[in-house]
Amino acid sequence: MGSNEQQPTRIAIVGGGIGGLFCALAIHHHCSAAGVHVQVDVFEQASQYKEIGAGVGIGINAARLFHQMDLGDKLNGIAGHRTGVWITFRRFDTSEDIVTVPVNDSDKIRQAPCARTELLDLLKAAVEVRGAATLHTKKQCRSVEVRQDYSTSAEADIVIGCDGIHSAIRNQFVVDKPVFSGQIAYRGVIPISALSSWPFPSYSVAWLAKHRHLLVFPISRNEQLNIVAFVTKPENEIADVKESWTSICDRQEVFDDFAGFDKTAQEVLGLMPEQPSKWRLNDRQPLHRWHYMNGKVILLGDSAHAMLPHLGAGAGQSMEDGWLLGRALSERLSGSTNPHFASLESTAQLYQTVRLPRAQKTQATSRAAGNTYELQTEDMLDKSFEECIPMIAERTRERMKWVWEEDLDAAYVKARDGQGLASKVEGHGGAAGGGVVAGKGMETVTQPRNDSRTPKPSTRLTGYASSRRSRQPPSTRRRGELADRFEGTLSYRHVDVQNAEQVDSVIAEIAAEHSRLDGLIAAAGIQYVKPALEYPPDRIQHVSSSARQMIKYKSPGAMVLVGSMSGLNANKGFTSSVYNSSKAAVIQLGRNLAMEWGKVIDTGGGKRAIRVNVLCPGNIITPMVLKNFEDDPGLRKIWEENNVSSTNSY
Ligand SMILES: Cc1cc2nc3c(=O)[nH]c(=O)nc-3n(C[C@H](O)[C@H](O)[C@H](O)COP(=O)(O)OP(=O)(O)OC[C@H]3O[C@@H](n4cnc5c(N)ncnc54)[C@H](O)[C@@H]3O)c2cc1C
Known part of the structure; x- marks a missing residue:
């Protein structure tokens, strides 16, 4: 593992989505500060860095990281701003208030709900302007292999799997077992100006009913309204619905599912695209390990912890991953003598130690939130809609506090400088080979370096x-x-x-x-x-x-x-x-x-x-x-x- 000018450490990021690009920026940020030279390549399977036209909520925890990388103003520039309210939960039939949750939105560092396309453009432009990584398109990674020969066209020392929910890299090491969550989601974006009137211009609204809830939030400087309409369905009714951004349906299906909703909600749905996207929401068992091949292969974002979308926190969690992985790698590569950086594996383990419990808590809380919003928690199943209302109010008020308020860097420093963690890393390293990312039109080899800190066979x-x-x-x-x-x-x-x-x-x-x-x-x-x-x-x-x-x-x-x-x-x-x-x-x-x-x-x-x-x-x-x-x-x-x-x- 070298960090000198002649041989910069080569890092291949597989997947140029939100997590992958943010990770490239975070590595660049931390390594530049530490004076470490790295060569980062991002390999994206699509022909261009492009997102579907939906919205994504960026919580304060993730917004804080943008500001730390001097990208906060740009983020605020594309977001739909809030004015003191995060979300209001309403009855489906009358739009009457169930609970309205405030948020501090006067600070510079604030919530940033935005359009995925605009967010990706921001990240891509920052990567290019800063020279944080070389971006490749039409490069689909299929697997990572141990190899002895290095006669391939591109090489890397570390592979970071940011290839999303259907990650090929993760699937090589563990069997992906998606479990239907019981819910599907319809998605669409509409211009707010097309509505006859809109009483909630600067915050999210969720209309709740038994088995259904409709979530909307403003994006793109409050000009557009992002719509996500959730419905609980038996699995046999949705056999043909895929877990995919690109699967679509007829708008009439949405109208049928949301019949009986208040007129404001109906007007929103009436403006949905004729063929809105329809997404099967699968849940996943928590993954116990995020790094493989002696730390040469590391998972990040949805590949490590795909979660249900009910907290609007998945993208933010992938950014937290990128931030801390970048920090840990920069410390390893700058020659820190802290035992956590003794090997690539122990470095990856430190990243996992800090990030995994928090990401998995977010996974579990997202699941619970979805059941609450659909009035499907166990203690709500035999209750009427009216009986559930006070339970919702009580459960939603403080739900996001721990997600937003975590001091990520303090948690990292505590784990890094605390006692006992290093000894948890098993001494199994020393497999002789390297790894190779083999892809359509590209090959990236991970290769062992002559490094005295490489773990010895145990x-x-x-x-x-x-x-x-x-x-x-x-x-x-x-x-x-x-x-x-x-x-x-x-x-x-x-x-x-x-x-x-x-x-x-x-x-x-x-x-x-x-x-x-x-x-x-x-x-x-x-x-x-x-x-x-x-x-x-x-x-x-x-x-x-x-x-x-x-x-x-x-x-x-x-x-x-x-x-x-x-x-x-x-x-x-x-x-x-x-x-x-x-x-x-x-x-x-x-x-x-x-x-x-x-x-x-x-x-x-x-x-x-x-x-x-x-x-x-x-x-x-x-x-x-x-x-x-x-x-x-x-x-x-x-x-x-x-x-x-x-x-x-x-
Ligand atoms: C319905 C829904 C609503 C959501 N709403 C929110 C929200 O409001 N707020 C929030 O924070 N999160 C939300 N999320 C979650 C969020 O979208 C994800 O957590 C986030 O996009 C994860 O980023 P990622 O980079 O890990 O994966 P992705 O964004 O999926 O990016 C993966 C990238 O890898 C590429 N790729 C895949 N396979 C390969 C391969 N083999 N080789 C090369 N490239 C490859 C893909 O083309 C893609 O560009 C939502 C998710 C869903 C399903």
């Missing part, structure tokens, strides 16, 4: 145990004992090995976390004392999943398949032909895999093996065997009488 063991039966991990004490004994750490994941998708996802996550996978013990098996025809098919998904990860991360690892002596002998009195045959199959599987994977890992310096062995224990009294004894009272006697040593081994 001999510590990180173990993962899993169980289908129990979601509860073994006790902390027990895990601690095992971890101490093997001088490593032991984590626990709940997984059903019969669920192929789950197995794939968990193993890919574990491998991605450490950029390697060294071993697998396949001991998940149960004994079926059943006739052959009733026997369920066995699966070896965990074995092939692990092999794929070992090949991917070039880790010549080892696998132990737990077979049984029952795979070699017929146990007298034990009518388990299928179990025994399956164990024989495990033994044969081990032989075949050992042959097949003998030279499967291309380390660059020759082919290496994934070693596969099968362990065939004799009779051990396990809970499963005790159950067999219980089910068949004569069995124990037969076993013991016929055992050569007349005993079982415990």
Whole structure:
């Protein structure tokens, strides 16, 4: 990782949306201040840096960052200003006030609801004027790979995945599992001058009804009105609706869904474009890790924490990411001796430590806010509209306080200078390769530098145990004992090995976390004392999943398949032909895999093996065997009488 004039650190930002461009500016801001020279390239898949014509609310927390980068006046210049009110919540049928939330709007640093197009233009112009990054278009990143050869056209040391909600970079490391939130949204923008009268010129209005709410806020110097109309729908009614800015519908659908709303709301809807956009609102499980490949690949914005839009805070959160990632990278690259900057991985971890909990709290609060505005929280479900009204007032007044008032830099400094965080970073680094961003029309390689601070390979063991039966991990004490004994750490994941998708996802996550996978013990098996025809098919998904990860991360690892002596002998009195045959199959599987994977890992310096062995224990009294004894009272006697040593081994 170099920072001298000859070899500036090369940073590839994938995705030139709000998060990507803001991140480029923040890196430039912090690195310039620290005297660090970096080369930043932004790769955008679209043919131009362009946004759809909708609005985006920029809260005070994000506006503050614009001002810190001397872009605050420009932001205020494109925003729709507020005059003491943030939002007013109204009854859907009469427009009567439910609660009106004030905001301090007299300060220079203030709310900035704006048009996405204008915001993106502002960011792009600032990147260009400041020379913060080289902007590329029509460059679609498909994946990041570990590579040994660098004969490609472009290279980078760090890749920042700002490629949005459907991030290809994130999807390489974790399985994206969107879950329908229960709601869809129609969107459109109309000129305020087209309305016969508009009583709320400078603030947001939300009309609330059961299962529906209509949100509008002024943008573009209060000349335009941004409209987002939310409806709760059963999933089977919206099978064809996509999670996409570009999917559209007929305006009549909006009219039908918002029938019964007050005349002011109806007039707004009547001016919607003939084909407004229609968006399926998916929710996502929080992501536990935002950096991969020893910190060379880092996620930011929606790729790390896509959230429902009900707080209007997603873009602001991506800016907070960019601000702190830029700050952390500048400290790392300027040679700070703080242990958090000892490696790229620990630097990325510091960024994650500060940002992840706050972003995930925003995700969770957005979800809760949506349910409140739709009157769909659990305690509202059996209540009438009238009964819900006071509950809404109480829950919305202070909702945004913690989002807006956070002192981001103070939180960062506290984490950076606090005790104990550095030791949380696992010492698994040192994978020999670099990474490559391969794309349509472009390739960007991440390449290791001759850097004494690059983490060294570690001999510590990180173990993962899993169980289908129990979601509860073994006790902390027990895990601690095992971890101490093997001088490593032991984590626990709940997984059903019969669920192929789950197995794939968990193993890919574990491998991605450490950029390697060294071993697998396949001991998940149960004994079926059943006739052959009733026997369920066995699966070896965990074995092939692990092999794929070992090949991917070039880790010549080892696998132990737990077979049984029952795979070699017929146990007298034990009518388990299928179990025994399956164990024989495990033994044969081990032989075949050992042959097949003998030279499967291309380390660059020759082919290496994934070693596969099968362990065939004799009779051990396990809970499963005790159950067999219980089910068949004569069995124990037969076993013991016929055992050569007349005993079982415990
Ligand atoms: C209905 C709705 C309303 C919202 N309203 C608000 C609001 O009022 N306030 C707010 O703060 N947030 C709002 N959000 C959230 C906000 O839009 C996002 O959080 C924000 O845009 C995230 O920025 P990003 O840069 O991470 O992703 P994006 O803005 O999605 O940008 C991603 C960029 O990456 C590019 N890209 C994607 N894949 C690739 C690839 N493989 N290679 C290269 N380029 C790629 C895309 O073309 C795009 O330019 C809303 C979201 C929704 C769905």
